[in-house]
Amino acid sequence: MEKGAIIKHDIKNAAPTGSWRNYAPNVDSEKCIGCSTCVKYCPDACIILKNREDGKPTKLADIDLEFCKGCGVCAQVCPVKAIKMV
Numbered sequence: 001m002e003k004g005a006i007i008k009h010d011i012k013n014a015a016p017t018g019s020w021r022n023y024a025p026n027v028d029s030e031k032c033i034g035c036s037t038c039v040k041y042c043p044d045a046c047i048i049l050k051n052r053e054d055g056k057p058t059k060l061a062d063i064d065l066e067f068c069k070g071c072g073v074c075a076q077v078c079p080v081k082a083i084k085m086v
Helices: 037-041 073-077
Strands: 025-027 047-051 059-063 083-085
Touching (some): 037 047
16 A cells, blocks of 8 residues: 555646736746755645756746746745745
8 A cells, every 4th residue: 555645736637826816926036046945845836947048057946827826835935035925
């Protein structure tokens, strides 16, 4: 018997955010170190790491605002405070 749970997120079945969101996360590309902590903790699985356009070797958190509910978990868990809720 398997122990624990594995949640597989299928973006095709996700419901888009309504107009009720009050806050949205904003990633500061200068501060983001690409650690992926926000990716692991996002309850809506709407954050991925993408290659930077500025040529830095680390990746950058990219948030899909179509599915983000504005909960602020990503901003709370970011070790360098690169995400602010605006």
